[in-house]
Amino acid sequence: MLMQQVEQSVKGAVQIEGLSVSFHRQGRENRVLEEIQLGIRPGEFACLLGPSGCGKSTLLNLVAGFIKPTAGYVTVDQQPITRPGADRGFVFQQYSLLPWKTTFQNIELGLKIRGLSKPSRRELVDDYLNRVGLYKHRNSYPYQLSGGMQQRASIVRALVNSPSVLLMDEPFAALDAQTRHMMQELLLDIWEDLKTTVIFVTHDIEEAIFLGDRLYIMGVQPGHIKAELPIRLSRPRHFDDTLSTEFINLHRQVFECIREETLKSMEAG
Numbered sequence: 001m002l003m004q005q006v007e008q009s010v011k012g013a014v015q016i017e018g019l020s021v022s023f024h025r026q027g028r029e030n031r032v033l034e035e036i037q038l039g040i041r042p043g044e045f046a047c048l049l050g051p052s053g054c055g056k057s058t059l060l061n062l063v064a065g066f067i068k069p070t071a072g073y074v075t076v077d078q079q080p081i082t083r084p085g086a087d088r089g090f091v092f093q094q095y096s097l098l099p100w101k102t103t104f105q106n107i108e109l110g111l112k113i114r115g116l117s118k119p120s121r122r123e124l125v126d127d128y129l130n131r132v133g134l135y136k137h138r139n140s141y142p143y144q145l146s147g148g149m150q151q152r153a154s155i156v157r158a159l160v161n162s163p164s165v166l167l168m169d170e171p172f173a174a175l176d177a178q179t180r181h182m183m184q185e186l187l188l189d190i191w192e193d194l195k196t197t198v199i200f201v202t203h204d205i206e207e208a209i210f211l212g213d214r215l216y217i218m219g220v221q222p223g224h225i226k227a228e229l230p231i232r233l234s235r236p237r238h239f240d241d242t243l244s245t246e247f248i249n250l251h252r253q254v255f256e257c258i259r260e261e262t263l264k265s266m267e268a269g
């Protein structure tokens with residue numbers, strides 16, 4: 001059990017109300033998201049799925065506070081989001097470790113900025129590094145790590161700061177299939193300890209069903225929440241679960257829902 005477990009479980013309520021975003025380019029308005037309404041409970045694992053360009057990353061960036069909405073708002077634990085903050089950790093698709101720092105130094109950075117003492121930083125970071133099998137690579141530089149190892153370090157870097165919400169934008173998309181499955185199981189293992197709220201963007205239907213408590217399937221033109229689907233598969237989940245009839249039926253249901261939207265966006269060119 002990780003040290004931060006207890007304090008995590010009651011934080012991380014995300015509320016999105018009437019959220020719309022438009023971008024302007026060369027005098028033309030591009031309405032990307034319209035009237036998004038959703039509530040994610042503390043500790044919930046929510047997955048955002050939808051065709052390319054429907055606005056998944058934009059929605060995640062709004063929760064992160066990287067961009068501002070045209071209308072509506074996001075709150076985390078009743079606090080309106082206006083900018084990035086330590087209550088939200090972010091894991092990107094691209095490996096984003098600082099190349100001139102070791103694994104340990106990359107992970108401890110946020111703790112150092114927050115003023116944690118050296119022994120406390122070492123204890124916390126090493127605890128996580130052991131947990132994700134990276135302890136012996138603590139003094140390696142990012143170029144010496146595989147893609148999967150770098151993403152494990154990126155996840156730890158986000159979690160070590162005890163965020164209420166972990167935002168993940170296709171974090172495993174660049175990994176090979178075997179590594180991706182291992183990373184999914186590892187992420188669930190950690191999440192089941194910490195119960196941090198997770199919002200996870202993915203293209204991969206199997207990944208979303210395997211990980212999520214709830215799927216938000218987005219539609220296009222402009223981006224909106226088309227369907228909300230609770231996933232009631234028992235936990236802990238294992239890769240074999242993806243072969244069950246229940247899983248396959250859910251997959252089919254989600255596939256059909258996304259296919260309709262993909263066809264719409266293709267017809268619109």
Ligand SMILES: Nc1ncnc2c1ncn2[C@@H]1O[C@H](COP(=O)(O)OP(=O)(O)OP(=O)(O)O)[C@@H](O)[C@H]1O
Nearest residue numbers: 023024025032050051052053054055056057058059
């Ligand atoms: N900063 C920006 N300025 C202008 N347009 C933007 C900006 N960010 C996103 N867009 C546009 O918003 C739309 C949605 O993009 P977004 O990346 O959120 O979609 P997505 O569903 O995550 O796509 P993908 O699955 O392909 O990553 C796209 O048409 C994109 O061109």
